Amino acid sequence: MANESLKAKVAAYTEKVEKSLAKNPERKNLAHNRLYTPLDIEGFDYESELGLPGEYPFTRGVQPTMYRGRFWTMRMYAGFSTAEESNKRYRYLIESGATGLSCAFDLPTQIGYDSDHAMSEGEVGKVGVAIDSLADMEILFDQIDLGKVSTSMTINAPASVLLAMYIAVAEKQGVTPDKLNGTIQNDVLKEYAARGTYIFPPKPSMRLITNIFEYCSKNVANWNTISISGYHIREAGSTASQEIAFTIADGIAYVEAAIKAGMDVDDFAGRLSFFWNAHNNVLEEVAKFRASRRVWAKVMRERFKAQKPKSWMLRVHTQTAGSMLTAQQPENNIVRVALQTAAAVLGGTQSLHTNSKDEALALPTEDSVRVALRTQQIVAYESGLADVVDPLGGSYYIEALTDKIEAEAWEYIKKIDEIGGAVVAIEQGYIQREIQESAYKWQMEVENKQRIIVGVNQFQIQEKPVEGLLRVDASVGEFQRKKLVDLRARRDNAAVEKALAALEAACKDEHINLMPLILDAVKTYATLGEICGVMRKVFGEYQAPATL
Amino acid sequence: MEKRIRILVAKPGLDGHDRGAKVVARALRDAGFEVIYTGLRQTPEQIIEASLSEDVNVVALSLLSGAHNTLFPKIVAMLKEKGMNDVLVIGGGVIPDADIPFLKESGVSEVFTPGTPTASIIEFIKANVK
Numbered sequence: 058m059a060n061e062s063l064k065a066k067v068a069a070y071t072e073k074v075e076k077s078l079a080k081n082p083e084r085k086n087l088a089h090n091r092l093y094t095p096l097d098i099e100g101f102d103y104e105s106e107l108g109l110p111g112e113y114p115f116t117r118g119v120q121p122t123m124y125r126g127r128f129w130t131m132r133m134y135a136g137f138s139t140a141e142e143s144n145k146r147y148r149y150l151i152e153s154g155a156t157g158l159s160c161a162f163d164l165p166t167q168i169g170y171d172s173d174h175a176m177s178e179g180e181v182g183k184v185g186v187a188i189d190s191l192a193d194m195e196i197l198f199d200q201i202d203l204g205k206v207s208t209s210m211t212i213n214a215p216a217s218v219l220l221a222m223y224i225a226v227a228e229k230q231g232v233t234p235d236k237l238n239g240t241i242q243n244d245v246l247k248e249y250a251a252r253g254t255y256i257f258p259p260k261p262s263m264r265l266i267t268n269i270f271e272y273c274s275k276n277v278a279n280w281n282t283i284s285i286s287g288y289h290i291r292e293a294g295s296t297a298s299q300e301i302a303f304t305i306a307d308g309i310a311y312v313e314a315a316i317k318a319g320m321d322v323d324d325f326a327g328r329l330s331f332f333w334n335a336h337n338n339v340l341e342e343v344a345k346f347r348a349s350r351r352v353w354a355k356v357m358r359e360r361f362k363a364q365k366p367k368s369w370m371l372r373v374h375t376q377t378a379g380s381m382l383t384a385q386q387p388e389n390n391i392v393r394v395a396l397q398t399a400a401a402v403l404g405g406t407q408s409l410h411t412n413s414k415d416e417a418l419a420l421p422t423e424d425s426v427r428v429a430l431r432t433q434q435i436v437a438y439e440s441g442l443a444d445v446v447d448p449l450g451g452s453y454y455i456e457a458l459t460d461k462i463e464a465e466a467w468e469y470i471k472k473i474d475e476i477g478g479a480v481v482a483i484e485q486g487y488i489q490r491e492i493q494e495s496a497y498k499w500q501m502e503v504e505n506k507q508r509i510i511v512g513v514n515q516f517q518i519q520e521k522p523v524e525g526l527l528r529v530d531a532s533v534g535e536f537q538r539k540k541l542v543d544l545r546a547r548r549d550n551a552a553v554e555k556a557l558a559a560l561e562a563a564c565k566d567e568h569i570n571l572m573p574l575i576l577d578a579v580k581t582y583a584t585l586g587e588i589c590g591v592m593r594k595v596f597g598e599y600q601a602p603a604t605l
Numbered sequence: 606m607e608k609r610i611r612i613l614v615a616k617p618g619l620d621g622h623d624r625g626a627k628v629v630a631r632a633l634r635d636a637g638f639e640v641i642y643t644g645l646r647q648t649p650e651q652i653i654e655a656s657l658s659e660d661v662n663v664v665a666l667s668l669l670s671g672a673h674n675t676l677f678p679k680i681v682a683m684l685k686e687k688g689m690n691d692v693l694v695i696g697g698g699v700i701p702d703a704d705i706p707f708l709k710e711s712g713v714s715e716v717f718t719p720g721t722p723t724a725s726i727i728e729f730i731k732a733n734v735k
Contacts, residue, residue: 164618164619164620164670165619167619168619170619175648176618176619176646176648177619178672178675178676179618179671179672179673179674179675179676180618180619180670180671180672183670183671183672184670184671248621252621253620253621253622253623253645253646254619254621292624293623293624294624294628380624383719383720384718384719384720385720417699417719418699418701418719419699419701493627493628493631496624496627496628497627497628497631497632500628500632500723503722504722504723504724510720513720514722522702522703523701523702526701528701529671531674531675601644601645601646602644
């Protein structure tokens with residue numbers, strides 16, 4: 058048999074190599090096998106494991122022609138300081154060839170505080186744009202046609218409010234909600250487990266999320282209601298398998314919650330989207346992307362019995378790994394991001410953000426973000442990587458590794474099911490502990506030089522201070538505070554009170570969909586802090602266990 | 606019996622990035638220190654309260670959100686107000702080199718920027734704790 062002959066040849070090769078290892082040692086700590094042959098994918102069945110792009114189980118991609126039809130969306134995450142500043146940056150990015158928008162909000166906004174709240178001190182505009190009310194949102198999208206652009210908003214606990222603001226801005230532009238394209242991250246579970254911008258406890262948070270699923274399925278049908286995220290789980294230190302496993306477990310929890318709330322799976326599943334990390338090990342990342350599509354397709358068709366193919370598809374936005382950027386020799390980060398871009402493209406992402414070289418130290422300048430965008434454009438137009446669908450499919454290594462990562466993911470998903478699902482697993486700290494273990498292991502590998510980071514623990518130089526970094530001035534806080542004073546003076550405060558009172562009452566009745574009431578409040582120019590304040594009052598705040 | 610050095614690892618402000626704080630906390634623990642980790646979203650008042658009640662020798666502040674120039678000096682000043690003048694205050698996170706002189710003038714003894722091995726932090730504490 059051909060296999061027996063190959064087995065014998067591989068055995069002979071292995072014996073020869075192992076004999077020579079004493080004289081020609083291999084580098085240590087290499088995670089994968091030396092060589093992959095047909096023996097590593099014995100029993101591989103093309104049709105059931107891969108199939109064709111755009112068909113179940115979508116291993117090779119979610120669209121039939123992938124990038125031959127249309128490149129991934131080049132969607133650069135941006136935002137800092139005031140809405141005025143960020144609007145300028147969005148228009149610069151669009152002029153430079155970005156094909157989608159992505160909004161970064163500051164921490165007070167992400168955590169439902171106005172710029173004048175005590176907790177906002179020192180934080181206003183630092184990691185993203187400060188949005189205190191619909192007035193700021195109008196400035197943010199000045200000269201940007203919401204009927205023509207797709208916008209992703211990295212907002213979680215107050216996602217309902219920012220979505221309502223976006224809808225309100227569009228209405229003023231004459232664009233109806235059904236015409237809107239975009240995404241809200243809206244993934245509270247990973248906030249509890251890895252990212253930290255939660256507000257309310259799990260139960261009311263899940264209610265808000267399912268309210269959004271329902272509202273959008275009827276009114277904003279082209280909107281991705283959630284971006285179930287693994288990026289941050291990976292950034293917090295997880296492995297590739299953990300990244301997709303924990304995220305898919307979160308996805309399972311969201312689907313279950315929506316079904317429990319009375320929705321039919323096919324009414325919302327097609328608008329669930331995902332968010333992966335594009336990490337350093339290029340080929341492992343490609344396998345991870347492929348495995349993730351296969352796992353989710355099986356979850357949706359077999360576990361949840363979804364009928365529509367759109368419900369089985371894992372559509373993903375990707376970001377290159379921020380945690381892999383170095384403060385040392387920052388130009389090297391351009392190279393890292395280029396490799397990570399290759400990984401994301403070979404992996405079949407629908408949308409991509411590339412980090413800038415200076416982002417280990419600060420938010421990017423116009424010059425550094427332009428290079429990051431050009432990285433995507435060069436890969437798209439010059440490298441050939443986008444010209445063939447799933448070009449690595451059929452590689453013995455890629456197929457074996459896809460299978461391995463899939464199997465590891467199922468193990469974790471099973472474990473989480475046994476614990477009682479993602480919500481319980483997070484409440485018990487299981488997911489957090491797994492992430493921490495992996496993070497500590499990584500750090501010890503770096504400190505023991507089992508893992509080399511160029512410029513950091515090898516190939517170091519005497520560093521010169523980096524010049525020309527972007528700085529967000531402390532005066533932004535004052536600027537926003539003044540705006541709030543003006544806003545409160547000129548708006549109809551009676552209307553604001555009325556809308557907030559109606560929202561408070563509705564919050565207390567778990568059968569009411571809160572989106573219409575949030576939209577009403579937003580239109581009266583109630584501030585984000587006022588709206589979230591009402592929700593904090595009724596729902597309470599999440600108390601995080603300080604696990605170490 | 607010699608009292609073990611007690612270290613508070615704290616996350617002031619709204620920043621939710623805790624990978625570094627947790628890795629440092631664990632490395633310090635493995636190095637033989639007693640470590641208390643505050644968790645996220647600590648106000649300066651809460652950090653002072655914890656420092657007092659835990660009777661710490663070191664306060665290690667972790668911040669990646671850019672609010673360090675506001676929060677670190679505030680925390681140092683409040684520790685001094687409460688008479689905790691011998692407490693060693695160190696910081697880490699995403700802190701530009703250009704800000705370090707100001708932080709040191711405000712009373713932060715050392716700032717550990719991205720890429721620092723945990724071994725350096727351990728060494729510094731052993732050499733500088735009172």
